[in-house]
Amino acid sequence: MTAALLLVLALGGLGALLLLGDGVAAARGRGPRVHRRLGAFVRSVERARAGDGRLTDVVYQSALRNGRRVWIRFGLGPRGSARVRVAVATCRGVPPVGVRLEGALSRLGKRLGRREDIQTGDVAFDERFFLESSRPLDGRRALGRELRQSVDEAFRRFGADRLHLRPGELAVEADLTACPPGRWRELIRHLDRAAALVEVKPLRIRGLEGERDVACGVDGAARCVYCRDGLSGDEDDLVACERCRTAVHAECWDEHGGCPVLGCDGRAPERPRLRA
Ligand SMILES: [Zn+2]
Ligand SMILES: [Zn+2]
Structure with a gap:
């Protein structure tokens, strides 16, 4: 065996050890604490909400049984509200599409000709949502009936107020109060099915x-x-x-x-x- 190969093997072993000890090591250091189990992550989130630690310091990163990777992390909303972002990995071939609820601002922007909104031709959907894409044709094509239903559900059932599809990722964002931890397992399953529709x-x-x-x-x-x-x-x-x-x-x-x-x-x- 060559020295180079031995070195590679040793580094590989080290990598595996680091990965196993990830959650613990990160907790002691400055980086966010990465959880691989949803249950432990939710408990950590509850502790942070109760005042013991910061939400932005805990992250969930795992994979579904079909190999699809999943992330949950937090950010701060405009008025200091906690925002949760739940994302699943997709293949690189999906087009970029941003979806949010049509509001007074986006309607005004459209009227002034400042905003390009994709129209899917589904009147109820187009009235309810504001859609943006740097590849409008591909975006429109991806938003078939099944995906439109799925997007609508993400907003209605899971409290999402933003949805992003981009090469490699499908993510929703919500206020933590609108999308509490008890809904995340089901939301991940929902996103997994939605991702398969556009891949x-x-x-x-x-x-x-x-x-x-x-x-x-x-x-x-x-x-x-x-x-x-x-x-x-x-x-x-x-x-x-x-x-x-x-x-x-x-x-x-x-x-x-x-x-x-x-x-x-x-x-x-x-x-x-x-x-x-
Ligand atoms: Zn067919
Ligand atoms: Zn087949």
């Missing part, structure tokens, strides 16, 4: 003209939306929905009895022309 990427499918959409894993790899297996586009058992242009395994399409994309009622798939 699509284009892929060339052998035997079809142009590109089709496929699911995109947290790792950025192309996947079948139904079975979540990796796809290269070169497989000879793929079909694509004629409505939403999503490509999946023929077997997955058949097992689901049509297009497996939520909210799509595609029945007749395109089949690639493959030479034997």
Whole structure:
């Protein structure tokens, strides 16, 4: 074994030790205390709210069983209120979209022509929310019916007043009083499902003209939306929905009895022309 390799192994071991001792070590130092268990994090938050420590000094950082990373941290609101930010990791392919409730200020800004608001065409949704994106076309495309419902729920059920989608992350922000610790576990599950709705990427499918959409894993790899297996586009058992242009395994399409994309009622798939 070379000295360099030994050094790498030793450093690797050190890294693992540091990671294990993270919560404790950070608590003694100046950095925020990082919790990996939601229960312990919530207890820490309750202690800070009771006056023992500062909320901004505790952070939750973990991963769901499907590998998706999760963060919860705090900030201060305009009037010194505690703000909580709950975020999940997404693949890098999602477009940037900022969502907040339409208010008097954003309406005025729009009337003066100062603000560009994305319109999704869903009147109730467009009246209720103010949407911004540096890539409006992609943003509008991402805000399909399922995601709009999901965004609406994040605001109504979980007290969010801001939602941000950006390459690699989906996050909501709320006043801590509007989104108390008892709701966080469910909110994380909600964000996990919402993230899966927007994690699509284009892929060339052998035997079809142009590109089709496929699911995109947290790792950025192309996947079948139904079975979540990796796809290269070169497989000879793929079909694509004629409505939403999503490509999946023929077997997955058949097992689901049509297009497996939520909210799509595609029945007749395109089949690639493959030479034997
Ligand atoms: Zn599949
Ligand atoms: Zn479809």
